Structure formats: C-alpha cells, structure tokens
Amino acid sequence: MGRWYEQFRYEASFERNMDEVTADYSLNADGTVKVINSGRRISDADGFRQSVGKAKVADPANAKLKVSFFGPFYGDYWILDHDDDYRWSIVGEPSGRYLWVLTRDAHPSGEALNNLQARVKALGYNWSLVRRTKQ
Template sequence: MNSKTRKLLLAGGAVLIAGSMLSTANANTTEVQAVSKVDLNKYLGTWHEIARKPLYFQNKCDYNVTAKYSLNENGNVKVDNSCYSADGKLNQSIGEAYVQNAPANSKLKVSFLPKAIRWLPVGRGDYWVLKIDDDYQTALVGSPNKKYLWVLSRTANPDQATVDEYLDYAKSIGFDLSDLIKTKHK
C-alpha cells in the first residue's frame, strides 16, 4: 500500500470516527430519561390530561380527558382512560400497566388488549414518567422514542406557568411540540 492510499484510509477512518462520535453526542443530549423514582401509591388516582401529542387511539377525544390509576388484584396498575367526543359521547378504555423497573417504578408498559390476552408481551406501549413534582400534582409522561407525550395534572385547570415549565422540559429533551394538542375541559 503506498503512502497516498494509507493517508486516504486514515483520513476516511478519522471522518467516520468523528461522525460516529458526533451522532452519539447528539443522541445523548436528547436522550429520554425517566425520573429516578415514582411512589406508585402517590401516583394512583385521577389525572386530567392537559396536553398531548396526536395519537390515533385518542382521535375521538375532544374534551375532559382523564386517566384513573388504581392497583388491581395482581399488583399491576389498572388504567381507566376516558374522554368525551365532540358530540358528547363518553369513550372509555380499560387497560393494565406493568412496571418495568421496580423498585423505581418510573417505566411502565401499558396494554389495552382484551383482558384474556393481556399476558402476551405484544401490543404494549412505553409509559415513562419523565418529570413529576414532589407533591404528585403535575406529571410529564412520554415514550423513549418521543412519539407519545402527555402533560397530566390533578386539576383540570392547572397554573399555566407550571404547564409551560413541563412543556419546556419536553422540548429540552428533544420532543417536537409543533403538533401539540391542548386538551379542553368543560
């Protein structure tokens, strides 16, 4: 191998390594991390959806979107989602959430498959608690692929500064909020 070929190979290798390092660095700066710990007993109860990214399974939801969480008989979390369509019809979906990182409890997988087949490890979505206040009044929940995102509150009309803080945090970790839907409450 002549010196010109060697130099080209070394230069090409350096470019590949640098590119690899840059893409890794950029990925790390926007990597989604769940909070370090969620007290499930404090998290249970009713949450009002304040904002979300568009989701096909919530297309019929127009207003008063809520999620009610309770422990079921097997220790998993029962998920009772409800909302009203534009014509006033109540829509409800019952599912189950499975903790993926006990005892931290901040990463869950949620399934809305029929109860008889929920044991199958398919059809489960990531539900990570990304930010939550100490009093469990406001939460940011999303997925590591940044496809799903919700701002949840214990009240239907939280302080706008708090909502903005949670949305700013979502932007800072790489969520695109250009298509954000702000939930109506009546």
C-alpha cells in the same frame, strides 16, 4: 394512583379529537395497575368513551411501566419528569412518538402550564406537534 387530567399530548389515532381526557389508576390485587382512560370525542354528542387497560411495572427504579389496552400487547409508558409531590407528570416512550402531560388539577394555572411547556421542550419534544387538551 388516582385521577389525572390530560393537559397536552401528541395526537395519536386512538385519542384523535378527544377532549376532557382523564386517566384513573388503581391498584389491582395482583400488584398490577388498572388504567381507565376516558374522554369525549369533539364530534360525539353521545358522551364519553372509555378504555380499560392494565399496567405492570417494568423498571421500578426508573418509573417505567408496560401498559396494555389490547390483550397481550404491552406498550412502553415512561414517566419522564414529574413534580416532587406528583401534582404533574410528563409521560412518553422511547421512540418519542407519544407524549402526555398530566396534572392532578383539571385547570392548572397559566404559570404551571407554561412551566410544563418549557419542560416538554427541554426533553426534546417538538412543541409544534403538541395538542392542548380542553378540560
């Protein structure tokens, strides 16, 4: 739960050209998780855009969520790797089409970012497709 700052991602149409991307998670009364993704489109002088969604646990033993931003349509959102203290998390889904690298700090150290880059590569993701998110 709480705020996460996106550091890297595979570019997706719904997030194209966005920076200052954050994800805020909070627990709903029914046990689902409220997800608020925010970011600023580079060309948008009007400010931030926001999407509100809902997540439910699909497999608690393996950190797999189902997330919906579009009504009854849920997508896979798997925590592939994380820090023991949850200072960072690498998130993707089974096809390898999506990737997000999230941290608790908006501006982690260069050493931390290099470590995350190595972990992303070790998971088999193509680093040439990764976009750095400006915070």
